[in-house]
Amino acid sequence: MRRADRLFQIVQALRGGRLVTAQALAEKLEVSTRTIYRDIADLQSTGVPIDGEAGVGYVMEAGYDLPPLMFTKPEITALVAGARLIRAFGGAEMAGAAEEALIKIGAVLPEDARDRAARVQVHAIGWRMSDDLRVQIDRLERAAERGLRLSFSYTDQNGAATQRVVRPLGLWFWGASWTLVGWCELRDDFRMFRLDRMDAVEEGARFKPERGKRLQDFYRMMEARGDRP
Structure with a gap:
């Protein structure tokens, strides 16, 4: 759990003016009591009206609420x-x-x-987005996040078909099409694949990031060439 989420959960647990011990909070949030003590002190320093002490418990002033989100x-x-x-x-x-x-x-x-x-007058209509393509986008994003190899048939712009095994690194949207960026084990190099030219996609074994085959390496290569993904 992120620290910001944990602080929010502490405020929620103390809402209503009831006494809550640091031990109870620690068990609920799966952290140490020392972490709870530190979080409580940080919340108090920012003006959250929490009273109490270690070994006794904490209580928050009734009626307190988190300030509303403020955006320009x-x-x-x-x-x-x-x-x-x-x-x-x-x-x-x-x-x-x-x-x-x-x-x-x-x-x-x-x-x-x-x-x-x-009143924001920016709108978009995904009239070219089929249900199959939407499902594929989610699937490829999860594979990239989990580090799963993908095998699929790919047809290039000339109509030639090849079988690929790729380490997916990310997805790019170009306004008219989506592409998958990955390390192609067939070409032993980075490649970009249009999703509408991929077929029979299957998930494979996990891969670990390797120097020279990571997303940051792809960015460095593009910058060195003066290109932009």
């Missing part, structure tokens, strides 16, 4: 526009998550900021 107008525009783009052109799970994110953003913003979000 350009930040709100970027958040809403980005979520709409992912909803239109992302994978199936991504699109659903983007829809949920828009709902949550609207729920936690102050009223004036919520009105600004509703």
Whole structure:
């Protein structure tokens, strides 16, 4: 659990004015009591009204709530526009998550900021996105995140088909098409594959990052060539 999430959970646990021990918090959040003591001290230093002491327990002043999220107008525009783009052109799970994110953003913003979000005039329609492509995007993203080799048939722009085994590193969206960037074990080099030219994709064994075959190595290669992925 990220520290920011843990601090939020501590505030939630103390809400309502009830006494909670550091040991109970530590067991709930699966950390040491020393970590809880440090987190409580940090929350107190930022103005969260928590009273109590080690060995006794902690209680938070009734009625306290976390301050609302504050974003500038350009930040709100970027958040809403980005979520709409992912909803239109992302994978199936991504699109659903983007829809949920828009709902949550609207729920936690102050009223004036919520009105600004509703007035963002950036829209996207994923009319070229088939259900199969959306599912494939999610699948390839998970394979890259989990470090799973992929085997598939690939047809290039000239119509030639080859069988590939690739270490997936990431996905790029170009506005008209999605591509997979990976280390191709057939070519022993980095390659980019258009998703609409991949067929019969199968997951294989896990791979470990190796120097010269990682995403940062791909970026360095592109920069050295003066290209941009």
